[in-house]
Amino acid sequence: SSVTIPPPACMLRPLEAPLRYLFGPGPSNVPPRILAVGAKPIIGHLHPEMYEIMNDIKRGIQYAFQTENNMTISMSGSGHAAMECAVFNTVEPGESVLVAVNGIWGERVAEIAERMGANVHRMVKTPGGYFSNKEIEQHKPVLFFLTHGESSAGLCHPVDGIGDICRKHNCLFLVDTVASLGAAPIFMDKQNIDILYTGSQKALNAPPGTAPISFNERACHKMFNRKTKPVSYLFDMTHLSNYWGCDGKPARLYHHTGPVSGFFALRESLAILAERGLEESWKKHKEVAAYLYRGLEDLGLKLFIPERDLRLPSVTTIAIPDGYEWRELLAYIMKHHQMEMTGGLGPSIGMVMRIGLMGYNCEKTNADMALNALADALKNCKKSKA
Numbered sequence: 092s093s094v095t096i097p098p099p100a101c102m103l104r105p106l107e108a109p110l111r112y113l114f115g116p117g118p119s120n121v122p123p124r125i126l127a128v129g130a131k132p133i134i135g136h137l138h139p140e141m142y143e144i145m146n147d148i149k150r151g152i153q154y155a156f157q158t159e160n161n162m163t164i165s166m167s168g169s170g171h172a173a174m175e176c177a178v179f180n181t182v183e184p185g186e187s188v189l190v191a192v193n194g195i196w197g198e199r200v201a202e203i204a205e206r207m208g209a210n211v212h213r214m215v216k217t218p219g220g221y222f223s224n225k226e227i228e229q230h231k232p233v234l235f236f237l238t239h240g241e242s243s244a245g246l247c248h249p250v251d252g253i254g255d256i257c258r259k260h261n262c263l264f265l266v267d268t269v270a271s272l273g274a275a276p277i278f279m280d281k282q283n284i285d286i287l288y289t290g291s292q293k294a295l296n297a298p299p300g301t302a303p304i305s306f307n308e309r310a311c312h313k314m315f316n317r318k319t320k321p322v323s324y325l326f327d328m329t330h331l332s333n334y335w336g337c338d339g340k341p342a343r344l345y346h347h348t349g350p351v352s353g354f355f356a357l358r359e360s361l362a363i364l365a366e367r368g369l370e371e372s373w374k375k376h377k378e379v380a381a382y383l384y385r386g387l388e389d390l391g392l393k394l395f396i397p398e399r400d401l402r403l404p405s406v407t408t409i410a411i412p413d414g415y416e417w418r419e420l421l422a423y424i425m426k427h428h429q430m431e432m433t434g435g436l437g438p439s440i441g442m443v444m445r446i447g448l449m450g451y452n453c454e455k456t457n458a459d460m461a462l463n464a465l466a467d468a469l470k471n472c473k474k475s476k477a
């Protein structure tokens with residue numbers, strides 16, 4: 092028997108991946124040092140050297156999250172994998188979940204929790220809005236979700252005091268730091284955050300595809316005393332905790348094949364953060380963001396989040412300037428400057444344009460390049476008739 096479907100012509104051409112300035116909300120450019128470890132020879136995912144690398148990753152995450160939690164691992168998957176892992180393991184069907192929705196990420200979590208049969212209550216604000224601790228206290232869920240770095244709106248939500256409220260009401264506090272980790276301070280243990288996760292591809296500058304997550308004792312107690320099994324086998328923490336050597340058992344058993352090169356890259360990105368120091372990284376993001384704000388204001392642009400203290404240092408949102416078509420501005424910048432900036436996401440579409448300067452990309456010289464590209468686009472994109 093012979094094949095009837097011929098090899099596709101596209102497969103006979105070499106892969107093309109142009110060099111771009113990734114100044115959007117992520118993924119961000121990956122420094123050569125991280126790219127290099129990603130190209131190292133593969134080892135078996137159950138070899139002792141791999142366990143050592145995974146143990147190192149665990150320590151690196153504990154530092155980045157400022158936690159001593161034993162149950163600290165990386166998902167084999169993007170930030171969404173961590174989001175689903177958190178919800179699937181700590182919530183059972185019929186339990187109630189409270190979600191702060193002030194951009195896209197709360198919407199996503201609400202939908203994920205609904206799909207697994209939770210009773211979801213959404214607290215909704217327009218993009219960029221934030222919640223007072225008093226508002227949060229009015230509800231009695233088993234899990235409360237808040238986005239620390241709301242990348243769709245460019246908001247960095249205050250976290251202090253919320254963990255204490257959750258504790259008082261026997262509720263777990265789940266925080267998403269995908270867009271903020273390494274760029275804005277977060278202290279998992281001190282802020283009484285029960286579950287915290289992030290992604291590899293933002294300020295950590297690793298390729299997309301791995302996602303650190305940590306559970307404290309309270310979260311472990313809830314998730315390991317369930318009546319039902321979590322809906323996902325791949326994301327079941329009973330198995331993942333064993334795979335990551337967190338369950339105290341002598342042997343790690345096969346569960347799934349982790350992304351070996353992705354873990355090499357994640358380890359390197361956490362090593363860079365450890366060498367640089369968290370305080371230094373937070374300071375740098377704040378300084379470069381402040382420099383960018385000044386430049387944007389000098390161009391006559393308006394920042395979307397008026398309160399400076401609430402702005403996310405990694406992703407800056409600009410109100411779409413009057414008389415311009417945002418898609419045209421972004422397409423111009425991509426075409427003439429090989430630079431990615433993006434529009435809004437979810438509820439912020441049509442409201443904002445976004446510039447991300449994260450980790451390796453967080454430099455004043457890059458802010459200058461982004462400002463120069465924007466100035467050029469503003470000059471050359473004709474005003475719409477509106």
Ligand code: GLV
Nearest residue numbers: 116117242243436
């Ligand atoms: C994705 O993470 C985004 O904020 O666009």
